[in-house]
Amino acid sequence: MLGHMPHAAADLTTAAPGSARRVADVWTDLATDTTTPADFSVDMVSGLPEPVARWLLRSIDVGAALRTSVIVTMSGQIRIGAWRAFEARQIIAARRGYIWAAVARFGPLPVRGFDRYSDGSGEMRWRLGRLIPVVTATGDDVSRSAAGRLASELILTPAAALSPGVNWTAVDGDSAMAAVEVDGTIHDVTIHVAASGTLDSIELLRWGDPDQTGFGLHRFSxxxxxxxxxxxxxxPAHTRAGWGDLEAFIDFDTERTVFL
Incomplete structure (x- = not known):
């Protein structure tokens, strides 16, 4: 069976990257193997809204082990004042947590650090040239925003769409809404699916302060x-994301995925 064959993790370390050294223990915990005895079969999408079934039948090979954690390697541009090149690696454990560890360039100097959500709390820690703190953020608002982000990362762990903590409702012939439970809070994530079964877009109301006027629920897509x-x-091989009608703030290519 495909689900019990060696996979790409065999040749990629699951250790935390240097920019997430502070939370290496959390990274290790999130990188726990999630392989289950169940392998994906066509009957598993029975009863799901048609767009969800179409997405999952495209996104999961029949016989694949239902792994719900992934390490993602990506590169692209992030808008911090101006657009800046970045490289990142992210561990995502569906509905449990994530760490996004990245390095961006500010002229000759790197800005490196991480965004994290785990055990119900969020955190952001970024430094210029390893020494100068530029962002240090924790607290309820950061945690609530990070939980919404974790819910939206469902698109990078398709098998999690079948979990008991995700409930689907049809919107129309090409869209469906997932009620994703994260640490006791429900986040409604709408997916839009192409005729081929690939994802066109996602959106949700996510807690944040994108326009610097105070925290609240804002459309994130x-x-x-x-x-x-x-x-x-x-x-998805390429993703461009942002808040509401504001200009996108991140644009990246997914270069590699290793499912755990």
Missing amino acids: AVCTGELRSDGFGV
Whole structure:
């Protein structure tokens, strides 16, 4: 069975990258193997809204182990004042947590650090040139925003769409809404699916302060194109995301995925 064959994790370390050294123990915990005895079969999408079934039948190979954690390697541009090149690696454990560890360039100096959500709390820690703190953020608002982000990362762990903590409702022939439970709070994430089964976009109301006027619920969306496949799963190859009607703040290519 495909679900019991060696997979790409065999040749990629699951250790935390240097920019997330402070939370290496959390990274290790999130990187726990999630392989279950169950393998994906067509009957598992029975009863789901048609757009969800179409997405999952495209995104998960029949016979693939239902892994719900993934390490994602990506690169692109992030808007911090101006657009700046970045490289990142992210561990996502569906509905449990994530760490996004990245390095961006500010002229000759790197800004490195991480965003984290785990055990119900969020955190952001970034430094210029390893020494000068530029962002240090924790607290209820950060945690609530990070939980919404984790809910939206469902698109990078397709098998999690079948979990008991995710309930689906049809919107129309190409869209469906997932009620994703994260640490006791429900986040409504709407996916839009192409006729081919690949994702076109997602959106949700996410807690944040994108316009610097105070925290609240704001529309957050991502446009997805292409497909990258590994370990029996397909995920968007390119993503551009942002808040409301504001200009997107991140644009990246997914270079590699390793499902755990």
